[in-house]
Amino acid sequence: MKLMTTVQTVERLRQIFGERVQINEPLARHTTARVGGSAELFLSVTSAEQLMTAAEIAYNAGVPYFVLGGGSNILVADAGISGLVIMNRARKVSFRHSGAGVVCTVESGMNLSSLARQCISRGLGGLEWAGGIPGTIGGAVVGNAGAHGSDIDGQFLAATVWEPGFGVRVYNREDMKYGYRDSVLKRDAALGKARRVILSAELRLKPEPVDVLTARAEGFNAYRKERQPGGASTGSMFKNPENFYAGYLIDTAGLKGFRVGGASISEKHANFFINEGEATAEDIRSLIAEAWNSVREQFGIEMSLEVELVGDWSFE
Ligand SMILES: Cc1cc2nc3c(=O)[nH]c(=O)nc-3n(C[C@H](O)[C@H](O)[C@H](O)COP(=O)(O)OP(=O)(O)OC[C@H]3O[C@@H](n4cnc5c(N)ncnc54)[C@H](O)[C@@H]3O)c2cc1C
Secondary structure, X not given: OOHHHHHHHHHHHHHHHHHHOEEEEEOHHHOOOOOOXXXXXXXXXXXXXXXXXXXXXXXXXXXXXXXXXXOOOEEEOOOOEEEXXXXXXXXXXXXXXXXXXXXXXXXXXXXXXXXXXXXXXXXXXXXHHHOOOOOEHHHHHHHOOEXXXXXXXXXXXXXXXXXOOOEEEEXXXXXHOOEOOEOHHHHHHHOOOOOOEEEEEEEEEEEOOHHHHHHHHHHHHHHHHHHOOOOEOOOEOEOOOOOOOHHHHHHHOXXXXXXXXXXXXXXXXXXXEEEOOOOOHHHHHHHHHHHHHHHHHHHOOOOOEOOEEEOOOOOO
């Protein structure tokens, strides 16, 4: 980013957000894989309005911006991210009755699994599957997070979205064009289009007895604990190709336990790539390349990444 633009943007952001605007903030501490370089500019926001203001300032100044949720579905380059990273901690939640159901309106920085717990304790069903998924509502809405046969799409009613250059618009389910771990926002960002920002979402919930919901959530959590490793990771690295599990393919390709530098492919679940403590983002990217190439060679299947590579990668 040009020095003049940086200085002016920092000044403008500091007029509003004060000393919360930071320079060269290490992102490894804000991502679940615990790797990646620094954000050139970094700001933590606590309301949807602040989130929109920060994105608008960056966009109007021609500065690239990136919304960071829980950092649980991204791999940040070792060289970091140019421009402004906005860490979203806008967490307001409200519930209202609507017919036989309940609508939850939630700001996009709310933690998905905390919301799931809150709903269960209120006797509201629909998010029990989300208990073990890290990250925010924003990340879940963009990536159509899901587990145990359910996903965000199943509960989604609408989202309030800031569109760069246009302003605020409400997206309904059709607008989101959801697919498996995919949405129009995720697809367009991958094509390099200016990133839209989810400010809040409305989710549909259904009253159910608390003990029924608790038992269901506990069942899901136990299943997850048994099959998935702990440690620093981004969860599933690849999407499951049609009719296959990515973990099965990587395992059958003989890569369980395969290591590069400080990163390894989990012995417990081959679609989880673990930072053993000292891994770099490049170590993990090498594992990705190894898994992708081996699966293609052995099975003729070209897997797609579920995790997004963000920041200043140099592919040489
Ligand atoms: C141990 C583990 C288990 C996991 N299990 C599952 C699982 O079972 N199912 C599943 O689906 N996922 C799973 N994941 C992946 C991840 O938790 C989800 O994809 C999650 O929804 C990502 O949310 P996030 O806030 O961390 O997004 P981030 O990683 O912070 O961001 C992901 C993308 O969303 C964008 N984004 C985030 N917030 C906004 C916003 N407000 N507006 C616009 N764009 C935004 C970011 O810019 C980025 O492009 C797992 C991850 C881990 C580490």
